[in-house]
Amino acid sequence: xTAEQLTDALRARFPDLSxxxxxxxxxxxxxxxxxxxxxxFLRDELAFDMLEAVYRxxxxxxxASLMVRVVLPRRAARVPTVSDIFRxxxxxxxxxxxxxxxxxxxxxxxxxLLLPDDLEGHPLLKDFTHPNLxxxxxxx
Amino acid sequence: MADIPxxxxxxxxxxxxxxxxxxxxxxxxxxxxGVLKVVVTMDGEVVKDIVPHIGYVHRGLEKLFENRxxxxxxxxxxxxxxxxxxxxxxxxxxxxxxxxxxxxPRKVEYIRVIMAELNRIASHLLWLAxxxxxxxxxxxxxxxxxxxxxxxxxxxxxxxxxxxxxxFRIGGFVHDLPPDFFPRLRAFVGHFGRKVDEYDTLxxxxxxxxxxxxxxxxxxxxxAMSCGMSGPCLRACNAPRDVRKDTPYxxxxxxxxxxxxxxxxxxxxxxxxxxxxxxxxxxxxxxAMDGYPEGDFKVRVxxxxxxxxxxxxxxxxxxxxxxGFFLVSDGSRKPYRVKMRTPSFSNFSALPDILRGGKxxxxxxxxxxxxLVVPEMDR
Numbered sequence: 001x002t003a004e005q006l007t008d009a010l011r012a013r014f015p016d017l018s019x020x021x022x023x024x025x026x027x028x029x030x031x032x033x034x035x036x037x038x039x040x041f042l043r044d045e046l047a048f049d050m051l052e053a054v055y056r057x058x059x060x061x062x063x064a065s066l067m068v069r070v071v072l073p074r075r076a077a078r079v080p081t082v083s084d085i086f087r088x089x090x091x092x093x094x095x096x097x098x099x100x101x102x103x104x105x106x107x108x109x110x111x112x113l114l115l116p117d118d119l120e121g122h123p124l125l126k127d128f129t130h131p132n133l134x135x136x137x138x139x140x
Numbered sequence: 141m142a143d144i145p146x147x148x149x150x151x152x153x154x155x156x157x158x159x160x161x162x163x164x165x166x167x168x169x170x171x172x173x174g175v176l177k178v179v180v181t182m183d184g185e186v187v188k189d190i191v192p193h194i195g196y197v198h199r200g201l202e203k204l205f206e207n208r209x210x211x212x213x214x215x216x217x218x219x220x221x222x223x224x225x226x227x228x229x230x231x232x233x234x235x236x237x238x239x240x241x242x243x244x245p246r247k248v249e250y251i252r253v254i255m256a257e258l259n260r261i262a263s264h265l266l267w268l269a270x271x272x273x274x275x276x277x278x279x280x281x282x283x284x285x286x287x288x289x290x291x292x293x294x295x296x297x298x299x300x301x302x303x304x305x306x307x308f309r310i311g312g313f314v315h316d317l318p319p320d321f322f323p324r325l326r327a328f329v330g331h332f333g334r335k336v337d338e339y340d341t342l343x344x345x346x347x348x349x350x351x352x353x354x355x356x357x358x359x360x361x362x363x364a365m366s367c368g369m370s371g372p373c374l375r376a377c378n379a380p381r382d383v384r385k386d387t388p389y390x391x392x393x394x395x396x397x398x399x400x401x402x403x404x405x406x407x408x409x410x411x412x413x414x415x416x417x418x419x420x421x422x423x424x425x426x427x428a429m430d431g432y433p434e435g436d437f438k439v440r441v442x443x444x445x446x447x448x449x450x451x452x453x454x455x456x457x458x459x460x461x462x463x464g465f466f467l468v469s470d471g472s473r474k475p476y477r478v479k480m481r482t483p484s485f486s487n488f489s490a491l492p493d494i495l496r497g498g499k500x501x502x503x504x505x506x507x508x509x510x511x512l513v514v515p516e517m518d519r
Contacts (some may be wrong), residue, residue, distance in 0.1 A: 063386045065453070088368025091489045099202075114195035114518055123203050124477075136207050 006064055013041060027067040035070055039082045042066070077102040084108075099124040159183055165503065167196050173270060174514030178491070178503070185500050190492045198518040205478040210236055210445045211310060213478070218304035220482060221516035223266055226259040226295075227458030229308035234389065235454035235465040236310050239447035247435035248312045249391045254325070254428045255295070255307065256456070257421040261332070262291040263459035264414045267511045271411065272343055274508040275352055280343045287335055290328050297321060310445060312438025322429065329425050336418050344411050357494045357506035358406035367493065368486035371461025372413040373510055377405030383457035395427050407502075407509040414511075446473055460484055460511055482516045 007019050010028060017038075019028045030038050070079055081104040083090035093104040094113040101122040104110065121128050166177035175196035181189040201220065205213050217232045218225035230252055237244065265288040272280035292302040297318050299307035307313055343349055359369075361377040374381055380399045384392040400416035402409025449471040455464035461483025468477040487510050495506055 065387075067453075086368075087363070087366040088486050088489065091485065112195070114198040116195075123200060128203075133203075 006066060010042075010066075014038065027069060030068060030070055035068075036080050036082065036085075038068065039085050042068070072102060078105055079103070080105045081107040098122065101125065160188060163500070166193075173508070173512060176488075176512075176514050176517070178507075180500065180503065182500055187495050187498050187500055187503070190495050190503075192488060192491055194488070194514070194517050196518065197515050199515075201519045202478055202480065205475055207474065209473045210447065210475065213475070214308060214310075215304065215306040217480075218301075218306055219515065220480065220519055221458065221460065221463070221484070221513045222303050223263045223513055224259055224458045224460065224463070225301075225303065225305050226255045226307065227456055227463050229305070230256055230390075231454055231456040231458075231463045232465050233308045233310055234456065235452050235467050236445070236447060238452045238454055239450060239467060239469055240310070240441070240445065242311055242439065242441065244312060244439055245435045245437075246433050247437060248439070250428050250432050251313060251317060251437065252308070253391045253395070254425060255298070257424045257428070258291050258295060258325075260421050260459045261418050262288050262295075263511075264418050265291075267414060267459075268339060268343065271508045271511075274504050275349060277343060277346070277349070280339065283335075283339065283342070287332060290324075294321065294324050294328070297324070309438060311441040312436070316437040322432070325425070325429060329422055329429070333419065333422055336415060336422075340415050344408075344415055349411075350408060353408040353411060353505055353509070354406065355404070356407045356502045357498060357509065358404050359490060359494045361405060363493055364405060364490060367490035369461070369490055370483050370486065371458070371511075372417060373410055373461065373487045373490075375399065376402035376409035376413050378403055383455050383462050387455065389454070389456060391428065395424050397423050407505050410509040410511075444473055446471060455481065458483060460513065460516070461487060480519055482519065484510070484512045484514070485517045488512055488517055 010017060010019055014034075017028055017030065028038070072079060077100065079102060081089065081093055083093055083104075084106070090107070090109065091113060093102075093107055094109070094111065096102050097104055097107075097110065098112045098115045099122055115123070121130075123130070160181055160183050163180045163182060164177060165180060167175045177193040177196070179191045179193065180187055201216055204216065208216070214229060214232060217228035220228055265284040269281040269284035269288070272278070272284075295305055295307075296302045298313075298315065298321060299305040300315075301307070307315075359367075359377060361379050364374050364377045365379065365381075369377075370381065370383075378401050380401050382399045383389070384397075385399060397420045400413050400420065402413050447469040449469055451466070451468045453464060453466045455462045457463075462481060463483060464481035466477075466479040466481065467475055470476040491507070491510070495503060498506070
């Protein structure tokens with residue numbers, strides 16, 4: 001299965017889904033409510049079996065990858081966990097939760113992963129402030 | 141007398157059943173090869189559950205990247221996995237070049253592959269040395285470090301650094317290879333094959349080593365994939381997955397080499413796969429030396445790099461597995477977002493599944509066989 005066939009299969013199953021090529025991999029933008037259904041379809045029927053970060057999937061049979069994008073509102077960033085479908089998401093979701101303040105509903109172990117327990121805020125958000133964090137001067 | 145406030149109490153773990161007890165391994169423990177902690181719940185010597193804790197050396201690199209120009213990030217990538225600085229450089233530089241739409245000269249591709257494979261051998265040698273120590277064998281440590289020294293000197297002659305090399309640049313390298321590089325490389329490739337055979341018989345096929353590792357810490361292929369494992373740890377489970385073959389990059393599509401796989405996914409298979417990979421790296425080095433072209437060691441790029449807005453994910457096969465960079469550019473001199481996909485992070489997250497139901501004595505054997513580099517997990 002090539003990247004084009006993957007895109008066609010996705011479009012055939014979910015006609016409303018927006019799928020566009022980004023770099024060499026197609027990219028699909030989905031709603032939080034439908035993420036779980038999409039992920040299950042991708043694993044069970046399109047044989048995607050590896051995942052990482054914000055939903056980059058790799059199909060080892062087709063040697064093709066797909067980016068799945070969920071658009072979340074900043075104030076109520078809530079999305080169901082996919083760690084029950086792809087195990088590796090468990091730690092990646094823990095990291096995304098502490099770094100960006102995204103809540104992964106139904107996560108089996110929602111503790112912090114990398115950050116100290118007493119740190120306030122979500123460091124990878126652009127408006128995060130900390131006394132030790134300064135903008136570096138511009139170089140010529 | 142003023143009241144002395146009570147010290148803050150640490151959260152207590154869930155009460156264990158009467159015949160269970162909890163053992164902390166780390167954060168300072170020789171078997172962790174860095175700073176991490178595992179909390180093991182045991183029933184006698186059987187591991188009932190294991191909870192890994194990481195983040196002790198988290199430096200917030202992904203945040204720091206957002207405050208650096210594209211070129212300034214390269215030396216930081218050295219310091220994630222310091223044993224495979226070149227693989228990290230390679231992935232990052234290639235990702236930026238993809239954003240820029242930049243083609244590099246053929247000679248640059250050759251040097252990159254030579255450096256990456258030398259780095260893979262050096263990393264596997266250090267694993268062999270450290271793992272021998274973990275298993276109580278001291279001699280392989282001395283042997284492996286002797287050969288790793290040669291690679292260190294070669295890499296130093298090209299880059300000036302032995303471990304954190306900072307050799308790659310966007311569009312090429314900081315220097316060309318020195319004139320005496322190829323005679324040294326040729327000598328190394330000429331004799332190292334016999335050394336690998338020696339290590340194979342000395343440690344891997346050693347009866348005591350086999351008894352301690354065969355059938356220990358096996359993981360099922362589908363579970364390993366679901367856990368996002370990659371590199372030798374995944375290939376040991378009979379899954380021939382290698383970024384160099386799956387999404388071919390640089391020179392690799394034109395080189396002949398095999399992907400060694402194990403059969404049972406156990407600790408011994410993970411060890412054997414690494415030994416076999418050193419032989420394959422030698423094959424690659426021979427081909428790269430023979431086809432080495434004349435040409436430039438870099439392509440001219442602007443002093444201030446401003447890649448067009450866009451995003452890209454580029455991965456290479458590092459010694460530990462898939463090293464990937466997800467870059468988002470907003471068209472400015474600094475990246476908008478950099479996400480590093482590091483192999484030890486995902487490999488280590490599978491530890492509870494590998495070890496649950498096993499014996500506590502196997503903990504060290506299993507953790508060593510995963511070839512963990514902690515700063516790479518924590519970033």
